[in-house]
Amino acid sequence: MARPTSWRSLSLTPAAQLRGLQDEQLARYVREELYPFSRHYRRVLDDAGVDPRRFGGVADLARLPFTTKQDLLRAQTTPENRYDFVLRPSPESIKQHWPFARKLALVLGGAGARETLRYRYTPNFLTFTTGRSSEPVGFTYTPHDLDVLSEAIARMFDVVGVTAHDERIVNLFPFAPHLAFWAVTLGGFKTGRLVVPSGGGKVMGTDGSLRLFDRLSPTAIVGTPGFTYHLLRRGNELGTSFQNVRTVVLGAEKTPPGLKDKMLECLRAGGAGKVKIVGTYGFTESRMAWAECPTEDNASSGYHLHPDLGVFEVIDPASGRVLPEGESGELVYSTISGHGTCVLRYRTGDLCVGGIRWSVCPHCGRTLPRIASELRRVSETHALNLTKIKGTLVDLAQMGQTLAEMREVEEWQVVISKRNDDPFEVDQLEVRVAARKGADGEKLASEIRTRLASATEVAPNQVCVLPLEELIKALGMETAMKEQRYVDRRPK
Numbered sequence: 001m002a003r004p005t006s007w008r009s010l011s012l013t014p015a016a017q018l019r020g021l022q023d024e025q026l027a028r029y030v031r032e033e034l035y036p037f038s039r040h041y042r043r044v045l046d047d048a049g050v051d052p053r054r055f056g057g058v059a060d061l062a063r064l065p066f067t068t069k070q071d072l073l074r075a076q077t078t079p080e081n082r083y084d085f086v087l088r089p090s091p092e093s094i095k096q097h098w099p100f101a102r103k104l105a106l107v108l109g110g111a112g113a114r115e116t117l118r119y120r121y122t123p124n125f126l127t128f129t130t131g132r133s134s135e136p137v138g139f140t141y142t143p144h145d146l147d148v149l150s151e152a153i154a155r156m157f158d159v160v161g162v163t164a165h166d167e168r169i170v171n172l173f174p175f176a177p178h179l180a181f182w183a184v185t186l187g188g189f190k191t192g193r194l195v196v197p198s199g200g201g202k203v204m205g206t207d208g209s210l211r212l213f214d215r216l217s218p219t220a221i222v223g224t225p226g227f228t229y230h231l232l233r234r235g236n237e238l239g240t241s242f243q244n245v246r247t248v249v250l251g252a253e254k255t256p257p258g259l260k261d262k263m264l265e266c267l268r269a270g271g272a273g274k275v276k277i278v279g280t281y282g283f284t285e286s287r288m289a290w291a292e293c294p295t296e297d298n299a300s301s302g303y304h305l306h307p308d309l310g311v312f313e314v315i316d317p318a319s320g321r322v323l324p325e326g327e328s329g330e331l332v333y334s335t336i337s338g339h340g341t342c343v344l345r346y347r348t349g350d351l352c353v354g355g356i357r358w359s360v361c362p363h364c365g366r367t368l369p370r371i372a373s374e375l376r377r378v379s380e381t382h383a384l385n386l387t388k389i390k391g392t393l394v395d396l397a398q399m400g401q402t403l404a405e406m407r408e409v410e411e412w413q414v415v416i417s418k419r420n421d422d423p424f425e426v427d428q429l430e431v432r433v434a435a436r437k438g439a440d441g442e443k444l445a446s447e448i449r450t451r452l453a454s455a456t457e458v459a460p461n462q463v464c465v466l467p468l469e470e471l472i473k474a475l476g477m478e479t480a481m482k483e484q485r486y487v488d489r490r491p492k
């Protein structure tokens with residue numbers, strides 16, 4: 001089968017051929033990389049009785065167990081297992097598992113071949129997960145992986161249409177050993193366009209980032225939905241010009257649909273013309289991200305995947321069964337191009353409504369598979385003990401989305417605590433909002449009660465309408481790595 005030689009040809013390759021390519025690449029990857037060099041997956045394949053030399057492709061993944069965050073955590077916290085997920089070749093494993101031609105090239109290639117080994121397998125970079133619920137998990141990259149990341153994100157910029165020669169990209173993600181900041185910086189460099197990382201609110205401050213806008217007049221903004229909106233709103237207050245902004249790329253968190261309209265209003269007030277606002281999806285364990293292509297009305301078009309770099313399955317989160325194309329379920333990720341820390345059948349905990357589609361994208365004509373845009377965390381449901389007798393399950397994400405979508409709500413925060421701070425008392429749910437200019441606070445509070453009751457079946461004990469500045473501070477917009485949207489003050 002002829003392999004597509006460029007990103008462009010890959011994104012126009014018929015789906016059947018892309019699937020064939022994935023099968024081939026996954027089989028080779030399991031046989032020549034994962035089984036020989038990953039202690040964890042060698043064990044997994046042996047335990048499942050799967051012969052790596054007979055691993056056929058994507059359909060065979062179902063013969064193997066899933067990898068979970070707990071597996072990664074466990075390995076990381078036991079010194080003798082710390083490198084279980086990292087590909088670590090040895091002369092013996094190469095001798096034993098590589099095909100003759102590859103071994104021969106290594107022997108005959110001398111210093112050049114040894115340099116290739118270093119490039120592919122020696123970690124030179126590390127990021128961490130941002131999870132609040134558990135210890136951060138480290139993910140190592142080798143030079144090869146950094147090149148894959150740069151390539152994947154450069155493709156993402158192509159998908160979102162940041163392709164003109166005069167693009168000036170501002171990266172608002174905070175400086176940290178997290179995927180988002182480095183992905184946009186490295187991928188931005190790879191596009192050959194001007195990239196300026198401002199570090200978001202925490203480093204230069206919102207006003208500092210806006211001064212950068214005065215100097216640079218950016219064409220593209222990349223950041224989290226919450227901070228980007230905050231920046232645009234502040235820009236309106238300071239009279240910042242957004243006249244050259246053509247694209248806003250949002251990531252790291254889910255974007256509620258109502259927020260895009262609010263952003264467009266700010267952009268227009270700052271003199272912008274037509275602006276595309278697109279979402280992205282990515283996670284530490286994949287060491288890459290995917291983007292939606294732009295649409296006329298900024299409706300979501302689904303995340304366009306890189307089928308040559310990784311494989312997604314959609315499973316029933318309860319039974320673990322692999323679901324057919326287009327069905328809703330949990331996303332499971334396997335790398336087929338990674339070195340350093342590698343995962344196979346990793347359960348993302350993200351539920352995808354509408355699953356994955358392999359049909360040609362009606363917006364851009366690319367043949368790449370797409371993840372449907374509506375994602376929700378499996379773990380976002382929290383138990384609240386509201387009645388003292390029986391706990392109620394509350395989907396906090398749904399609550400946040402309901403608040404963010406309301407036009408009259410400028411900012412919001414949800415606080416859970418114990419009544420009177422007494423650990424034996426019932427839980428209290430407080431919703432704090434800042435109202436839009438000119439909105440009637442009392443009317444807003446009562447509308448919030450009604451909407452939350454119908455969306456989540458839980459009525460807050462209290463709805464507080466606060467001044468915007470106070471809420472911005474409480475959210476940590478200028479001080480925290482991530483806005484504090486949900487604050488759980490209950491004793492652990």
Ligand SMILES: [Zn+2]
Nearest residue numbers: 293361363364
């Ligand atoms: Zn498209």
